[in-house]
Amino acid sequence: MSLEDSKGNLIPVISPNHKKSSFPKHELRVTGKEAGRGRRTLPRRDWPGGVAPGRKPRKATSAGSETVSLVPDMDLDAVTKYSALHIKPSGLILQYGTAGFRAKAEHLDHVMFRMGLLAVLRSKQTKSTIGVMVTASHNPEEDNGVKLVDPLGEMLAASWEEHATCLTNAEQQDMLRVLMDISEKEAVNLQQDAFVVIGRDTRPSSEKFSQCVIDGVTALGGQFHDYGLLTTPQLHYMVCCQNTNGQYGKATIEGYYQKLSQAFMELTKQASCSGDERRSLQVDCANGIGALKLREMEHYFSQGLSVQLFNDGTKGKLNLLCGADFVKSHQKPPQGMEMKRNERCCSFDGDADRIVYYYHDADGHFHLIDGDKIATLISSFLKELLLEIGENLNIGVIQTAYANGSSTRYLEEVMKVPVYCTKTGVKHLHHKAQEFDIGVYFEANGHGTATGDAISDMLVIEAILALKGLTVQQWDALYMDLPNRQLKVKVADRQVISTTDAERRAVTPPGLQEAINDLVKKYRLSRAFVRPSGTEDIVRVYAEADSQESADSLAHEVSLAVFQMAGGTGERPHKVSEDK
Numbered sequence: 255m256s257l258e259d260s261k262g263n264l265i266p267v268i269s270p271n272h273k274k275s276s277f278p279k280h281e282l283r284v285t286g287k288e289a290g291r292g293r294r295t296l297p298r299r300d301w302p303g304g305v306a307p308g309r310k311p312r313k314a315t316s317a318g319s320e321t322v323s324l325v326p327d328m329d330l331d332a333v334t335k336y337s338a339l340h341i342k343p344s345g346l347i348l349q350y351g352t353a354g355f356r357a358k359a360e361h362l363d364h365v366m367f368r369m370g371l372l373a374v375l376r377s378k379q380t381k382s383t384i385g386v387m388v389t390a391s392h393n394p395e396e397d398n399g400v401k402l403v404d405p406l407g408e409m410l411a412a413s414w415e416e417h418a419t420c421l422t423n424a425e426q427q428d429m430l431r432v433l434m435d436i437s438e439k440e441a442v443n444l445q446q447d448a449f450v451v452i453g454r455d456t457r458p459s460s461e462k463f464s465q466c467v468i469d470g471v472t473a474l475g476g477q478f479h480d481y482g483l484l485t486t487p488q489l490h491y492m493v494c495c496q497n498t499n500g501q502y503g504k505a506t507i508e509g510y511y512q513k514l515s516q517a518f519m520e521l522t523k524q525a526s527c528s529g530d531e532r533r534s535l536q537v538d539c540a541n542g543i544g545a546l547k548l549r550e551m552e553h554y555f556s557q558g559l560s561v562q563l564f565n566d567g568t569k570g571k572l573n574l575l576c577g578a579d580f581v582k583s584h585q586k587p588p589q590g591m592e593m594k595r596n597e598r599c600c601s602f603d604g605d606a607d608r609i610v611y612y613y614h615d616a617d618g619h620f621h622l623i624d625g626d627k628i629a630t631l632i633s634s635f636l637k638e639l640l641l642e643i644g645e646n647l648n649i650g651v652i653q654t655a656y657a658n659g660s661s662t663r664y665l666e667e668v669m670k671v672p673v674y675c676t677k678t679g680v681k682h683l684h685h686k687a688q689e690f691d692i693g694v695y696f697e698a699n700g701h702g703t704a705t706g707d708a709i710s711d712m713l714v715i716e717a718i719l720a721l722k723g724l725t726v727q728q729w730d731a732l733y734m735d736l737p738n739r740q741l742k743v744k745v746a747d748r749q750v751i752s753t754t755d756a757e758r759r760a761v762t763p764p765g766l767q768e769a770i771n772d773l774v775k776k777y778r779l780s781r782a783f784v785r786p787s788g789t790e791d792i793v794r795v796y797a798e799a800d801s802q803e804s805a806d807s808l809a810h811e812v813s814l815a816v817f818q819m820a821g822g823t824g825e826r827p828h829k830v831s832e833d834k
């Protein structure tokens with residue numbers, strides 16, 4: 255369905271009760287096969303009481319009872335009717351965590367619907383466009399998830415994360431009450447228009463789930479635009495563009511490609527003056543959305559960079575034995591990629607908001623260049639630029655506890671850049687980064703920069719390497735990573751572990767931190783910490799030390815301590831084996 259009028263002007267989708275819009279004129283150009291549906295409603299005969307969803311119940315004109323909703327301008331009948339199509343399995347409890355909701359797809363129908371409802375309330379409250387992204391990032395294909403995007407393309411505000419959790423967990427009969435409570439608590443003006451933009455990844459369940467979100471938006475009378483298939487950062491981009499009257503860029507996929515490619519071409523033009531050849535890069539797309547989008551985009555920047563795509567979704571399964579998460583956690587190349595020695599390669603994750611680089615050296619050894627080294631490359635480059643132009647802006651690098659100790663030392667001691675540590679999760683890094691004139695933030699696993707966009711990160715890295723004339727080996731040689739190991743431990747209730755000091759020390763259960771301290775003392779250059787995952791039902795263990803063997807055995811010993819002291823379930827943690 256095209257959303258262009260006959261003159262090629264773009265028109266926002268309007269729900270049946272649309273009167274006047276207080277939104278800026280949106281630049282919605284939907285082209286190509288991927289353009290999503292404009293809007294979907296129940297067939298007219300199914301509308302509650304014959305009233306279009308979102309329309310206020312009419313007062314009866316002749317004899318008969320009046321239909322009056324309990325909350326002015328909230329059409330409870332429509333919400334009830336729609337929610338009956340998206341029943342919550344009783345007793346199911348989910349939490350809006352670091353990455354929104356994530357679970358097996360079969361549990362998520364009602365969650366998607368309710369996030370559509372919540373997005374409308376948030377949109378009314380902020381008088382802005384709100385985004386809803388259907389994705390479970392690097393999780394297995396059978397999972398799915400959803401997250402809301404706030405007006406400037408940022409993660410949802412913390413107080414609304416709580417609302418999301420309450421609304422999702424409300425039993426079917428309580429859902430309306432919880433919805434009204436949120437609306438009252440947040441002083442939402444229900445007469446305000448609402449506009450929601452929706453994107454989804456390539457999972458088999460994602461298309462159906464976008465429909466559930468649309469049902470939620472429609473039930474509360476919101477307007478929406480479904481962008482169809484998008485990377486997560488692209489949806490963040492669209493939201494930001496929509497709310498800044500196009501100042502940030504055009505809220506179209508074309509606008510996104512142009513904005514990023516033009517900046518890249520501009521930068522690399524200067525590099526080619528110094529005689530560099532056209533650069534090339536092998537990209538593992540995790541069999542996900544990144545492949546579709548990079549393929550569409552490559553001709554925009556192909557004069558400066560040629561990309562060869564692997565794991566493009568034509569054969570393999572999403573995130574299976576490939577993608578940024580696999581490469582980072584297994585510290586080995588993805589399957590399905592033909593790596594030539596000394597050639598730059600990178601991997602995206604399933605929704606393309608994460609990137610890691612790597613290469614095989616002349617001896618065939620695998621070298622991983624993770625988010626820490628990406629942050630180092632970008633921040634050193636920016637620092638040099640500032641020196642060159644004599645600008646005195648303050649620059650800071652934000653990391654999490656997972657940052658390799660060598661990277662922190664290098665940044666602080668060699669680059670003299672201040673480094674800060676926050677809790678895991680991009681939103682925490684992002685907030686801290688906002689305290690600086692220039693904040694560079696990356697998680698070790700490759701989430702980072704301003705939007706956490708694998709494509710824009712890839713282009714900025716390629717531009718810097720070209721401008722500085724650096725090979726991947728020279729970049730890698732900035733510092734040597736300390737050997738490290740990450741493990742997972744299953745426990746009955748992971749919340750028995752609480753932490754402090756940006757998750758670097760365990761507060762509960764009692765005695766656990768002391769046990770970790772004793773284990774750490776046995777190794778050189780060592781560090782270890784544990785924390786409950788925000789996205790999986792496990793406890794994560796991290797250890798680093800002067801050799802891989804030491805890091806492995808420290809991680810194993812800490813896992814055993816967690817298992818014993820924090821209620822481990824199933825098998826006791828095994829020693830780390832070669833191919834872990």
Ligand SMILES: CC(=O)N[C@H]1[C@@H](OP(=O)(O)O)O[C@H](CO)[C@@H](O)[C@@H]1O
Pocket residue numbers: 352353391656678679680697699701786787788789790794
């Ligand atoms: C150690 C690790 O990689 N943790 C990941 C993971 O969070 P956990 O709370 O650790 O499950 O998923 C988050 C969302 O994608 C990401 O931001 C974070 O870096």
Ligand SMILES: [Mg+2]
Pocket residue numbers: 391392603604605606607608
């Ligand atoms: Mg991701």
